[in-house]
Amino acid sequence: MMLTKLEFCTYLRGSLPIIQQCCGFRTKFRKGRPRNPIGVRGKFKRAYMVEGEFVYKGEVLLKQSGLVNYPGENVGILKNNTLVAAKDGVVICTSEKLNPYPDSPLYERVKNGMTIHRQFWHVYPTPVHAKFKLVTETLDSNSFKKV
Template sequence: MSASMVRQVSQELSRSLFSSSKGLPATSVRYRSKGGRSKNLGGKRNTVGKAYGVKRNDGDFVHKGEILVNQHGLRFYPGENVDTDKTNRLIALTDGTVIVTCEKLNPYPDSPLYGAIQNGLDIYKKFFHVIPIPLKAKFKLVSQT
């Protein structure tokens, strides 16, 4: 066989074996590499919880800025010296003692509960208050005699 014939036979053989554009043999079959369900659940499997709930109970001493309740929506309401942030957490505004009371709700006119209250419905909710520590006297009165 001459060199030109060998070249021609090898070209025909390569054309028949590698007919696809990716260079795979024409007789090969590609199988799925994964079976069943997907393992990527969008980060829902090992996520950390939000830690909602009451953080400071009735009678606890708190400092200014401490979180009293971490909640979803307004389950507990702010009272004296307590404020809410944009995620409805209750935060102490002063140092003092926490007091939890159950009070009749008196909503603002733009509240969705205002109409129900005007129709005679009584709604009671838990309120968190912070009673500040009393200030100690720093001076004495001296009589002028």
């Protein structure tokens, strides 16, 4: 038997803390301190990789609200402004002068002489070493014997 939210609250009328959690009667607790309801977790907006760490293609570098950190070389950006590694390599963070596109709202400010520095995240790709040799390079043409 499924109960609606209102029926559930009236069913548990004797226990006040449970009613406050399910119906959301209170928005602040003592001393005006806001608090998430029990069971609601944070968004985990943070840096997942640090500078100098090795990352693989597709790994999340950092999650952010808004565009605070900009993608650099070999770094992609998702719809929710999450920075993702586009290639395998080492993470590098730099502070660079911003050079916006003409359709950007910051373009006019930079054009008038304002310098804006932003943090960029780059992935420096590691060189790929040859792990295997071709069969034609290892065998001579004279090594085959006819039987």
